[in-house]
Amino acid sequence: MPFLLLKYGVIVLYVVKVDSVKEFELKKEGAKGVKVKYLLHAGVGAKRIQLRLFTIDVGGYTPLESHEHEHEVFILKGKAKIYGENCILLAEPGTAIFISSFEKHKIENAGREPLQFLCTKETSEIPNELKDQDQR
Incomplete structure (x- = not known):
């Protein structure tokens, strides 16, 4: 269960264990075998950055993409x-x-076990997958 500290109705401290965060399949064209957990984001107080945990299956990869963040x-x-x-x-x-x-980029699992990595994203938005749910 996450720990949440509020001051004047604003989240000032949020602590969560990875195992308690819901995992989503990355549904982007050009992606294969990619799952993501949104650990920190605007819905839990992170105003400018998302911290995400990605897991890529053996043979999987993210799409080749380029964007502002x-x-x-x-x-x-x-x-x-x-x-x-x-x-x-x-x-x-x-x-x-x-x-x-x-910068155009893509990450591919080059091994024989699942690939896991943390990845930040500059954004003040709540992830689309979480917009209709309780963020915590």
Whole structure:
């Protein structure tokens, strides 16, 4: 169960265990075998950043995309193949990755076990999957 501290009706502290957060399939064109948990977001007080936990199945990948927001990624488990506009890199647990605004990128599971990583997204919006539900 999450812990929530309010001051004057505003969330000032929110603590949640990963196991208690609902997982969603990433339903984007060009994605295969990708699941996401929205750990921190506007619905729980994070006004500018989302923190998401991604799990990519063996043989899975995110879509190749480019957008205004940047990403910070931290590999927790498995092996990742990171595609940039003009490069392909391999990343293992303990690797931190910065992806700037408008850089084409894709993350693929390059291993024999599920790939897990944390990823930030600059946004003040509640994730679409959570808009019709209790955020906590």
